[in-house]
Amino acid sequence: MTSFNHYAFGAIADWLHRTVAGLAPLEPGYRRLAVAPVPLAGLDRAAAELETPYGRARVGWEVHDGRIVVHAQVPPNTTALVTLPGRASEEVGSGDHEWTVDDPRTEPRSPGLTVDARLSDLIEDAEAYGAVLRAVESADPERARGLRRGAVWTEHRTLRSELQDAGLLARVGQALADLKRD
Secondary structure, rough: OOOOHHHHHHHHHHHHHHHOEEEEEHHHHHHHEOOOOHHHHHHOOOEEEEEEEEEEEEEEEEEEOOOOEEEEEEOEEEEEEEEOOOOOOOOOOOOOEEEEOOOHHOOOOOOOOOOOOOOHHHHOHHHHHHHHHEEHHHHOHHHHHHHHHHOOOOOOEEHHHHHHOOOHHHHHHHHHHHHHHO
């Protein structure tokens, strides 16, 4: 038997609960929950549950015909902030909830790197990644540091959603367009 008291096992289990299944606390004691599953390639389903001071909290998702069905059980006297791929975040109260969203893992990749490129595509292209960082750094060095350290480089996020500044987006868009001409 392996002990799950070891940090490495606990860290992996925590990541599976919070990220893959998508169940995490937003306030101490789980008075407010986060429901934000991140479906990974190669997985058809994930689920997590936890006994909170308010009752059982559950989150689970599974893939059906190119769509993801997400189920959540929010304990009494608590709320949850729900963040799902391709949808705006929403706050829900206690009870059983279900959502169906398109599976973001099945969307076709964009043909070129633009400000609407997925961050996961950008990070795989060293030349484009460098061009973006240079463009951001020339306008706002602090923002470039933040982009290097704090960006969530996933296929669910785009440069546009990460930068959210029209002037910066124009500068980055031009840097990516210049790469195509070379």
